[in-house]
C-alpha cells in the first residue's frame with residue numbers, strides 16, 4: 001500500500017520475529033491498545049520515547065515564539081487569549097512528559113537529552129515571530145498542522161499517548177481558531193495590516209509544510225512506526241490534507257499562498273503544490289536554523305535558573321518524608 005516508504009532501520013520481517021513479537025504485532029493488528037506495564041518490543045518502546053519526547057519538547061519550546069508577543073499584544077483581550085494559549089502549550093508538554101515517563105524514562109532524562117541536543121523538537125519553532133500577524137499565522141498554520149497530525153494520533157496504539165491526544169486536540173482547535181481570528185482582523189484591516197498578514201503567510205507557509213517531516217521517500221521511521229500504529233498516516237498524506245484544508249481558508253482571507261505551482265488537480269482530488277526546500281529543513285533539524293541557538297539557550301537558562309526551586313521542593317519533600325507522622 002505504501003510502496004514509496006523506505007524500510008526502517010532494524011525493522012523485522014515476520015520470519016525474523018520472535019513468537020512474543022509476533023503475538024505483539026497481532027494485538028496491534030487487531031487494534032488493541034498497549035498499556036504501560038504490558039510487554040512490548042524494545043524498538044517499540046524506544047520509538048515511542050523518541051516521538052513522544054520530541055512532541056513534548058515541541059510543546060515546551062513552542063511557547064517561546066508566542067511568549068515573545070504576550071507583552072506586546074494589541075489589546076487586553078488579545079493578551080489574555082494569548083496568555084491562555086501559551087499556558088495550554090505548557091500543559092500539553094506536561095501531559096506528554098508524564099505519558100512518556102510510563103515507558104521507563106524520567107522527565108529529567110528527557111530534558112537532559114533536549115538540552116544536550118540529543119533529542120529534537122519541531123523545526124517550526126526555530127523561525128522568528130517578527131510581527132503581530134505572525135502570531136495569527138502561528139495559530140492558523142502551525143496549530144492547524146499540529147491538529148492535522150494529532151487527530152489521527154488519538155487512535156495510536158499506545159494508550160497513554162492516545163488519551164493525551166484527545167484533550168490536546170480539543171485545545172489545539174481553539175488555538176487554531178484564535179490564530180485564524182487574528183488573521184481575519186488583519187486581512188480585513190488597513191492596507192498595511194493586510195500586507196503584514198500576507199508577509200506572515202509568506203514566511204510561515206513552507207516551514208509549516210515541513211512540520212509533517214521529510215517526504216515519504218526520506219522518512220526513515222514511517223514504515224516501522226506505521227506497522228506498530230505509532231503513526232497512522234505517512235508524512236506526505238498529512239501534508240496533502242493540510243494543503244487542501246488551508247488553501248480555501250487563505251482564499252477566504254483574500255491572501256495568496258506563496259506558491260506559483262499551486263493548483264487544483266481534479267484527477268487526484270487534491271492540490272498540486274511545491275515541496276518545501278528540504279535542504280533548509282535538514283539544516284534546521286541539524287541545529288542550523290535562524291533561531292535554534294536562541295531557543296535551546298532559553299530552555300537551558302530556564303532549567304538552570306529553576307535549580308533553586310527544584311532543590312527547595314526536594315528538600316521539603318525529604319523533610320516531610322523524614323517526619324511520617326507530621327501530616328497525620
Ligand SMILES: CC(C)(COP(=O)(O)OP(=O)(O)OC[C@H]1O[C@@H](n2cnc3c(N)ncnc32)[C@H](O)[C@@H]1OP(=O)(O)O)[C@@H](O)C(=O)NCCC(=O)NCCSC(=O)Cc1ccccc1
Nearest residue numbers: 055058059062121122123146210211212213219220221222
Ligand atoms: C511526523 C513526525 C514529526 C516525524 O515522523 P518520524 O516518523 O518521527 O520521523 P521521519 O522518519 O519522518 O523523519 C526523520 C527524522 O527527521 C526528524 N523530523 C521529522 N520531522 C521533523 C520536524 N518537523 N522537526 C524536527 N525533526 C523532524 C525525525 O525526528 C527523524 O529524526 P530522528 O531519527 O528522531 O533523529 C512524527 O514524529 C510525529 O508525528 N510526531 C508527533 C507530533 C509532534 O511531534 N508534533 C510537534 C509539533 S506540534 C506542537 O508542537 C503544537 C504547538 C503548536 C503551536 C505552538 C506550540 C505548540
